[in-house]
Amino acid sequence: xAEHSTASSNEYQANLETFYYDxxxxxxxxxxxxxxxxxxxxYGVYVAxxxxxxxxxxxxxxxxxxxxxxxxxxxxxxxxxxxxxFMGVYYSLQRLCKTRMFSDMxxxxxxxxxxxxxxxxxxxxxAGITTGKxxxxxEWPIDILIAIVWIIFGLNMxxxxxxxxxxxxxxxxxxYIASWVTITVLHxxxxxxxxxxxxxxxxxxxGVQDALVQWWYGHNAVAFFLTTPYLGLMYYFLPxxxxxxxxxxxxxxxxxxxxxFIYIWAGPHHLLYTSLPDWAQSLGTVFSIMLIAPSWGGxxxxxxxxxxxxxxxREDPILKFxxxxxxxxxxxxxxxxxxxVKSINALSHYTDWTIAHVHVGVLGWNGFLTFGVLYWLIPxxxxxxxxxxxxxxxxxxxxxxxxxxxxxxxxxAGVTQGLMWKQFTPEGVLQYPNFLExxxxxxxMYMIRATGGTIYLVGACLMxxxxxxxxxxxxxxxxxxxxxxxxxxxxxxxxGERQHRWLERKPMAMLFVATIVIAIGGAVExxxxxxxxxxxPTIASVKPYTPLELYGRDMYIREGCxxxxxxxxxxxxxxxxxxxxxxxxxxxVYDHPFQWGSKRTGPDLHREGGKYNNSWHYWxxxxxxxxxxxxxxxxxxxxxxxxxDIQSVSAKIAAMMTLGVPYPVGYDKVAPQxxxxxxxxxxxxxxxxxxxxxxxxxxxIALIAYLxxxxxxxxxx
Amino acid sequence: MTVMLILIVISFTLAIxxxxxxxxAVKNNQYEDTFTPSLRILMDNDKNNEENNDLRIxxxx
Numbered sequence: 001x002a003e004h005s006t007a008s009s010n011e012y013q014a015n016l017e018t019f020y021y022d023x024x025x026x027x028x029x030x031x032x033x034x035x036x037x038x039x040x041x042x043y044g045v046y047v048a049x050x051x052x053x054x055x056x057x058x059x060x061x062x063x064x065x066x067x068x069x070x071x072x073x074x075x076x077x078x079x080x081x082x083x084x085x086f087m088g089v090y091y092s093l094q095r096l097c098k099t100r101m102f103s104d105m106x107x108x109x110x111x112x113x114x115x116x117x118x119x120x121x122x123x124x125x126x127a128g129i130t131t132g133k134x135x136x137x138x139e140w141p142i143d144i145l146i147a148i149v150w151i152i153f154g155l156n157m158x159x160x161x162x163x164x165x166x167x168x169x170x171x172x173x174x175x176y177i178a179s180w181v182t183i184t185v186l187h188x189x190x191x192x193x194x195x196x197x198x199x200x201x202x203x204x205x206x207g208v209q210d211a212l213v214q215w216w217y218g219h220n221a222v223a224f225f226l227t228t229p230y231l232g233l234m235y236y237f238l239p240x241x242x243x244x245x246x247x248x249x250x251x252x253x254x255x256x257x258x259x260x261f262i263y264i265w266a267g268p269h270h271l272l273y274t275s276l277p278d279w280a281q282s283l284g285t286v287f288s289i290m291l292i293a294p295s296w297g298g299x300x301x302x303x304x305x306x307x308x309x310x311x312x313x314r315e316d317p318i319l320k321f322x323x324x325x326x327x328x329x330x331x332x333x334x335x336x337x338x339x340x341v342k343s344i345n346a347l348s349h350y351t352d353w354t355i356a357h358v359h360v361g362v363l364g365w366n367g368f369l370t371f372g373v374l375y376w377l378i379p380x381x382x383x384x385x386x387x388x389x390x391x392x393x394x395x396x397x398x399x400x401x402x403x404x405x406x407x408x409x410x411x412x413a414g415v416t417q418g419l420m421w422k423q424f425t426p427e428g429v430l431q432y433p434n435f436l437e438x439x440x441x442x443x444x445m446y447m448i449r450a451t452g453g454t455i456y457l458v459g460a461c462l463m464x465x466x467x468x469x470x471x472x473x474x475x476x477x478x479x480x481x482x483x484x485x486x487x488x489x490x491x492x493x494x495x496g497e498r499q500h501r502w503l504e505r506k507p508m509a510m511l512f513v514a515t516i517v518i519a520i521g522g523a524v525e526x527x528x529x530x531x532x533x534x535x536x537p538t539i540a541s542v543k544p545y546t547p548l549e550l551y552g553r554d555m556y557i558r559e560g561c562x563x564x565x566x567x568x569x570x571x572x573x574x575x576x577x578x579x580x581x582x583x584x585x586x587x588x589v590y591d592h593p594f595q596w597g598s599k600r601t602g603p604d605l606h607r608e609g610g611k612y613n614n615s616w617h618y619w620x621x622x623x624x625x626x627x628x629x630x631x632x633x634x635x636x637x638x639x640x641x642x643x644x645d646i647q648s649v650s651a652k653i654a655a656m657m658t659l660g661v662p663y664p665v666g667y668d669k670v671a672p673q674x675x676x677x678x679x680x681x682x683x684x685x686x687x688x689x690x691x692x693x694x695x696x697x698x699x700x701i702a703l704i705a706y707l708x709x710x711x712x713x714x715x716x717x
Numbered sequence: 718m719t720v721m722l723i724l725i726v727i728s729f730t731l732a733i734x735x736x737x738x739x740x741x742a743v744k745n746n747q748y749e750d751t752f753t754p755s756l757r758i759l760m761d762n763d764k765n766n767e768e769n770n771d772l773r774i775x776x777x778x
Contacts, residue, residue, distance in 0.1 A: 095761055168747060168754050178735065185731060189724075209720035216724055236758065245755035252755075253748060260735050264728045280721065482761060 017165065017486055020479035021094045023381050025107040027476065029087035030377060032115060033370060034464055036079035041457040043072040048450035051601065052443050054624075054634040062126045064634045066560025070137045071125045076362055077135060079118045081226055084370040086114070086153070088233040089176050091377060093157065096173055096236065097164030098484040106156040113149035117142060129199050132557035133214050133593050135221055136190050140201045143191040150187065154180050165484040171252045175232030178260050182224040190217035196655035197648060200554075204659060207588025208275050211596055215270035222358075223263040226366055227329075231256075231298050234326065237373045238302055241318045247304035255297030262290050269340035272349065273570040274596060275585035281342070288340035292333065299330035317392035321372035324400060328364025332357060347422070350566055350600040352442070353414025356407045363403045363456060371395070371463060378467045384474025387466050395462045402456030406449055413445035422574040430577050435603040440630055539586035542713045544661045545706070547649050547675040548682075552706025554652070555699060556595065559636065566597035567606040567710070580607045580711075587713060590661050602633055609712035614682060615689035617704045639700040644679075646672050646697075678705060 050056040050065050057064040094101055101107055120142050124130070130137040138146070157180060161173065190213055193201035203210050239246050246252055268276060268284030303326055306313060313319040335357050339348050348354060379386045386392060420438040423431040432438050545553060556562070569575050571582040583606050588594055612620075616627065621639055624631040654668040663671075676696075682704055683696040695701075742748060 096758060166757075168750070168757075169742070170754055170758055174742075177738075181734070182731060185727060189727060205720060212720055212724065216728075239755065239759060243759060245752075245759060249755040250751040253751065257735075257739055261732055264731060277721075 015485040016483050018481065018483050019098075019100055020481055022090075022100050022104055022107065022478075023476070023480055024478050025101065025104070025111060026087055026091045026377070027381055028111050029083050029090060030374065030381070032083040032111070033080060033087050034374065034467065036075060036083055036118060037367075037370070038457070038460060038464065040072060040075035040080045041453070041460055043068060043075055045450065045453045045457055047072050048446070048453045050634075052446040052450075052632050054632055057634050059635075059637070061128065061559075061636070061638055064559065064636070066563050066634075067125055067128055067130075069563045070130060070134075070560060071122060073135060074121055074125070074137065075118070077221070077225060078121070081230075081362070081366045081370070082114065082118075084366070084373070085179075085225075085229040085233070086110070087377070088237065088373055089157065089229070092172055092233070092236040093160055093176065095482075096166065096170045097160055098166045098482065099160060099164050102156050102159035102163060106152050110149060110153045110156060113145065113152065117145055117149060120145070124199070128558040128560075130557060130560065131193060131201065131203065131593060132560075132562060132595060133190070133203065133210075134562075134598060135218055136187075136214065139199055140191070140193050140195050141198070143187070143193070146187060147184075147191075150180075150184060154184065165487050167487060170236070171249070171256055172232040172235040174256050175228045175235065178256075179224045179229040179232070182220060182228075182264070186217045186220050186224070190214060194655050194659055196651040200648075202652075202655050202659060203593035205592070205594075206659070207591045207594050208585045210592065210594040211271055211274065211588075212268065212276060212280070214594070216267035219267035219270055220264060222361070223266075226361060228259070228263075230329075230366055230369055231259075233373060234298070234302050234322070234369060237369075237376060238305055238322050238326070241316070241322060241372065241376050242306055242309055242312060244305060244309060247301050247307065251297055251301050255294045255301065259291070259294035259298070262287055262294060266291060266340070269345070270598070271596075272340070272342050272345040273572070274568050275583055275588070285340050285342060288337045292337050295333035296330060299326055299333070302326035302329075317389060317396050318372045318375045320393070320396045321368045321375065321399075324396075325365050325368035325372060328360050328368065328403075332361040332365060335360070346570075346572065347418040348414060349570075350598070350604075351414035351418045352410045352445070353418065354599065356410035356414060359403070359406055359410065363399075363406065367456075368399065371399070371460075374463065374467060378470050379474065381477060382471045382474030383477050384470060387469035387473060391462055391466045395459045395466070398459035398462065399456055402452050402454075402459055405452030405455055407452075409445035409448040409452070413442040413449075416445075417442050421578070422572070424574070430574065433578065435578070436628055436630055439601070439632060443632070539584065539714060542587055542589060544590045544656070544663055545709065546678055547653060547671040548678040548702050548705040549709045550652055550656070550706075551644060551649065551675065551699075552702035552704070553595075555639075555703050556706060557593070561605075562595045562597045564597075564599060564601035564633070565603065565605045566600050567604065568596040569604055569606050569711075575604070579604050581714070583711075584714065587711065590656075592656065592659055592661075605707070605710055607711040609708050609710040613689055614685050614704050614708065615691050617707055618686055618691055618694075618700060621700055621703065639703060640698055641695065642699045643695075643697050644675075644699050644702060646675060649675055675702075 046056070047065060047069050050068065054065070061067070090101060090107065117138075121138055124139060124142065125137065129139050131139055157176065161169070161177075192204040192213075194204055195201040205213050235246060235252055265287040266284055268280045269288045270284075272281050272285070274281075303323065306319065306323065309319075313323055338344055339354070339357060375386060375392055417438050420432045420441060425431045567583070569579040569582045576582055618640070620627045621636045623635040623637065624633040625635075649672045650668045653663060653671040657663050657668060679696050679701045682701050683694045686694045686701075686704075
């Protein structure tokens with residue numbers, strides 16, 4: 001730039017290139033952000049009510065909590081925030097690089113591919129087709145589709161960066177690049193699964209290894225999907241909205257690189273006090289604490305950008321949204337490291353405290369930043385003014401009220417229940433031995449939370465109205481003109497220059513695609529091979545699941561039981577008193593995938609086996625309230641009549657054998673017969689316990705078999 | 718716990734690639750000037766609105 005400013009005006013004119021930004025793709029992603037945002041909030045409100053009103057599943061398996069909750073979480077993360085990221089990247093990257101996106105076609109493929117993924121997610125989750133790994137629940141064909149669409153996005157982004165007319169890569173671009181690279185690696189490594197039908201698969205990892213990979217992914221999905229891309233957006237849209245440069249550009253660079261190097265190591269903090277080796281837990285904690293510095297670097301940089309401009313914030317709803325977003329980011333990133341401290345985690349883990357924490361992040365940071373960007377962007381794209389500033393201000397206050405009404409009761413619920421779980425009487429026995437007591441205590445908090453979510457949704461609906469009105473009063477600028485001098489190192493200025501540049505770029509594109517494909521291929525080959533060898537059972541009495549138990553386990557995954565029940569008894573006296581022997585790492589070696597869970601809306605189930613008799617489970621699944629009055633667990637009456645799909649059993653066992661589970665050679669052939677024999681036995685026991693109309697081939701038999709097996713391998717004889 | 722080894726190797730590889738990117742950025746003089754980039758992003762504001770009004774009618778590709 002400096003050379004050009006000294007050049008004569010003629011030379012300058014000669015160098016100037018005219019080009020057009022593609023606003024069409026930004027518009028598509030913006031509309032998707034709004035639509036999926038409302039969908040994600042709606043599902044959220046639905047699960048918030050369903051959690052204390054189990055009858056809200058209307059007797060349908062498709063609407064039961066365990067299946068809806070993953071739709072809500074995936075919609076919020078990948079549909080709402082995902083489209084929000086793409087909207088922001090496609091808008092800002094073009095302007096920061098002073099060029100149109102590399103390819104309109106790739107952009108369209110990216111857009112429609114991503115929407116197809118979201119639609120398939122909604123359908124498969126309702127249908128109970130899930131891998132059972134939180135935030136990575138999509139089954140293998142969709143996982144492959146995600147990889148393809150993600151690579152298309154990456155290709156489009158990197159080629160745009162290569163053909164830029166601006167030498168300097170603004171810090172936001174670095175955030176986008178880091179997000180893309182890391183998400184690629186995380187998705188590929190965590191999605192290693194062995195298909196056994198067109199829609200089902202088993203994780204190649206088992207037990208503690210699966211848990212570690214999953215939370216390495218889970219934590220970094222938060223880091224590199226909900227955080228770094230949004231920090232990139234903050235560094236572009238906050239200065240733009242305030243029309244002033246970021247407080248310290250130097251700080252933004254330092255904070256970017258330090259965040260990048262620290263984030264990837266913090267995953268194990270999701271597994272504190274579990275069977276994960278202790279040193280790995282401590283590593284997670286140390287890196288989590290270190291994260292405070294770069295996180296707060298970002299927050300302070302965002303807030304201080306508005307120094308001396310707070311009068312603007314008072315007037316402008318866009319800046320208000322952004323200020324609260326950045327503040328929520330700061331709060332969540334201070335709270336996160338605190339929750340990663342073992343003594344705090346001992347209380348907070350498995351409670352609603354975690355739910356409060358993530359909602360400060362998603363409703364506050366992601367939600368409010370997205371709203372701010374939308375209010376700024378839509379008038380720009382439609383070349384008009386915002387339809388109603390008043391309505392936007394109303395949305396701001398309603399949204400803020402919604403967040404507070406959501407998180408405050410969740411903090412109260414989390415701490416209350418956590419303390420009740422740990423409370424002993426002076427005589428040394430649990431004060432609340434009945435888990436249900438600790439649930440009914442916090443039901444009022446659940447009701448207030450549902451109200452808070454509804455308020456937030458109402459605010460978002462105001463935004464939809466406001467944005468639609470804004471678009472209607474303006475007219476859309478599909479291609480926006482801009483001019484810039486070309487990148488200094490493109491010295492060829494003759495005619496046909498465009499072709500040369502294209503030829504230069506082509507090998508780069510090839511190299512890029514080749515590297516990714518080789519990396520994926522290599523990982524697919526190598527990782528399972530190494531892992532299968534290492535899955536040697538460490539406890540001799542731990543045996544593989546019988547075909548019937550395995551069938552029941554797949555039902556447990558299908559119905560999303562893990563969304564409310566953990567299978568991990570931590571080594572605390574309060575837990576060994578309540579659930580008996582704490583969980584050992586060797587007990588999970590055949591668990592593909594692991595089902596440790598992250599939330600106890602109901603009690604832990606790792607030692608469920610043998611706790612009650614078969615008929616208890618039978619009637620409890622039929623209607624939990626017949627057995628425990630006041631329970632908030634949904635009823636699953638259809639399991640009593642639904643036929644088992646015995647066809648798939650051989651394939652399941654064969655897949656497990658491929659993964660190294662030591663069934664005898666050729667066992668997959670006889671497994672269906674074994675399944676029937678065991679089912680008959682359980683059915684006979686049920687009849688003996690007084691249950692009439694027992695169907696030997698009903699799915700409930702398999703679920704009972706699994707629940708009765710849980711945690712019994714090492715029971716003291 | 719072989720998976721730990723794998724994750725550590727992958728994480729290190731990522732970290733090293735980030736380090737390489739960082740070194741490239743420094744070598745490429747990306748950080749020579751740590752002030753004007755923050756100003757430059759503000760400069761394209763609304764400057765083409767007039768022309769874009771015409772563009773809407775013609776829909777130039």
